Amino acid sequence: MPAQEPFVIVGGGLAGAKAAETLRTEGFDGPVVLVGEEAELPYERPPLSKGYLLGTAARESAQVHDAEWYGKQDVDLRTGVRATRLDVAAHRVELDTGELGYAKLLLATGSSARRLPVPGAELDGVRYLRTLADSDRLLADLSGGGRQVVIIGAGWIGLEVAAAARHHGNSVTIVEPQPTPLHAVLGSRMGAVFARLHRDHGVDLFTDTTVREFRGADGRVTAVVTDHHAGLPADVVVVGVGAAPNIGLAAAAGLEVDNGIVADHALRASAPDVFTAGDVASAFHRSTGATSGSSTGPTPSTGVRPRPARCSGRTSVTTGCPTSSPTSTTWAWSTRGWPVPGTPSSAAAIRTTAPSSRSGWRTAGSPRA
Numbered sequence: 001m002p003a004q005e006p007f008v009i010v011g012g013g014l015a016g017a018k019a020a021e022t023l024r025t026e027g028f029d030g031p032v033v034l035v036g037e038e039a040e041l042p043y044e045r046p047p048l049s050k051g052y053l054l055g056t057a058a059r060e061s062a063q064v065h066d067a068e069w070y071g072k073q074d075v076d077l078r079t080g081v082r083a084t085r086l087d088v089a090a091h092r093v094e095l096d097t098g099e100l101g102y103a104k105l106l107l108a109t110g111s112s113a114r115r116l117p118v119p120g121a122e123l124d125g126v127r128y129l130r131t132l133a134d135s136d137r138l139l140a141d142l143s144g145g146g147r148q149v150v151i152i153g154a155g156w157i158g159l160e161v162a163a164a165a166r167h168h169g170n171s172v173t174i175v176e177p178q179p180t181p182l183h184a185v186l187g188s189r190m191g192a193v194f195a196r197l198h199r200d201h202g203v204d205l206f207t208d209t210t211v212r213e214f215r216g217a218d219g220r221v222t223a224v225v226t227d228h229h230a231g232l233p234a235d236v237v238v239v240g241v242g243a244a245p246n247i248g249l250a251a252a253a254g255l256e257v258d259n260g261i262v263a264d265h266a267l268r269a270s271a272p273d274v275f276t277a278g279d280v281a282s283a284f285h286r287s288t289g290a291t292s293g294s295s296t297g298p299t300p301s302t303g304v305r306p307r308p309a310r311c312s313g314r315t316s317v318t319t320g321c322p323t324s325s326p327t328s329t330t331w332a333w334s335t336r337g338w339p340v341p342g343t344p345s346s347a348a349a350i351r352t353t354a355p356s357s358r359s360g361w362r363t364a365g366s367p368r369a
Contacts, residue, residue: 004030005101006076008093010083010249011108012036014044015278017064019106024073030103032075035095039080040132041067048135049160054167055143062132083109086253088271104273107250107261111243111279116152120214125221126237129157141236145169150224150234152211154181157240159194162203165238173204173232175211175224245280258282 007023007030009016020034036042043062051057060066070077078097085094086105093100113128115121127138141147142165149165151158154176165172178184180191181198195205206228215223215231223231245260256262256270260282263269269276 005091005103006031006033007104007106008032008100008102009034009106009108010093011106011110011278011280012038012040012042012079013108013110013278014042014064015110016106016108017042019108019277020070020075021065021073024075032073033100033102034070034075034077035081035083035093035100036077036079037082038131038133041065041077041079043132045130048132049129049157049164053135053139053142053161053164055139059132059136083249086249086255088253088255088274091273102273105275107269107274107276107280108278109246109249109280111245113239114242114244116211116239116241118211118213120216120221123214123216123221124219125216125235126214126239128239129161130243138236138238142168142170147171147235148233149173149236149238150175150232151238151240152224153240153242154178154194154205154207155185155240155242156182158238159198161238161240162198163201166201166203170236171204172202173234174198174206175209175226175232176205176207177210179207181205181207243279245282247280250276250280 007028009019009032012034013036016034016036020032023032034042042064044064045062047057047062052059052062069075078095082096083093084096086092087094091102091105093102093105111130113130113134115128120126125141127141128134129138138161142149145168147165147170149162149170149172151162151165151172151174154174158174158176159181162172162174174181178191180188181194183191186194195207199205206226209229210227212225212227214221214234214237215225221234221237224234224237225231247257247261250261250269251257253271255274261269261276261280263276263281267275267277267281
């Protein structure tokens with residue numbers, strides 16, 4: 001009798017690691033292979049702009065499980081391995097280390113930081129924050145203080161990095177094209193609250209302002225040019241302008257994609273035995289033809305960023321994804337210790353009720369991510 005093909009999970013983030021965990025906790029005893037492109041144990045991304053970047057949390061605190069967990073749970077963890085091709089008809093995944101067959105496949109390939117296409121974007125000192133390596137580099141930039149940090153984008157990432165940079169003693173300027181921070185997510189009134197909060201902590205915030213180029217000397221960034229400024233001095237520039245789903249593997253295999261990998265209510269993709277979860281998943285209502293879950297940008301009709309569909313702690317042992325409507329083990333963003341006027345201190349944050357042991361924190365009165 002041939003050996004049982006494994007349940008293969010592609011993606012070493014929270015969705016992939018929690019799917020592997022739940023397969024085991026719900027009784028699946030077949031082989032499980034978890035493939036992660038980064039040479040890291042699967043980890044959560046929110047700490048990268050929170051405790052770790054502040055220097056108040058250990059690097060290991062971002063890990064979903066410690067190294068021993070994967071051996072104890074008989075999960076074949078392969079880090080530093082990239083999936084290069086998917087053959088859905090043959091039920092096979094090509095890796096840069098060889099080929100792997102699967103009985104079922106969960107694509108949790110996540111998303112990547114959007115790049116800012118302006119002159120000078122390739123200069124050293126222009127940073128993005130999406131991976132643990134990115135956070136390592138940025139922490140080294142910010143530690144010790146005394147630097148001029150310019151942040152492009154007043155979304156969640158930009159605001160959290162601004163708070164961390166000020167915590168380390170740097171001067172901080174934020175450039176945002178919208179009228180307020182978080183304008184598309186929270187609207188102008190709450191955006192104004194966050195603007196006041198950051199200005200009260202010494203952040204220079206320029207709204208309704210667009211970046212034109214980065215200037216540098218000897219290959220390193222020195223200034224940011226905007227439509228209102230000839231050159232904002234910058235030792236470090238952090239770009240936080242959103243993320244794009246990593247759909248290349250799925251699209252090349254012929255899976256249906258639409259601002260993510262299209263999935264139904266149970267996160268089943270458009271090929272047999274293929275499922276998707278996390279930032280790359282896009283929930284799709286086939287009855288109406290509407291895409292209702294994606295993590296990468298506003299919908300054309302509403303301009304509102306929809307909530308992403310993600311694997312939760314309630315994961316079917318046969319699908320790797322929720323059997324009911326998608327729930328989330330995502331983090332909700334806090335104010336990083338800066339109390340919002342009119343709300344309780346973020347020190348009084350409460351945990352969400354998602355079943356994950358690392359489901360995240362939510363400052364009372366703040367929205368979920």
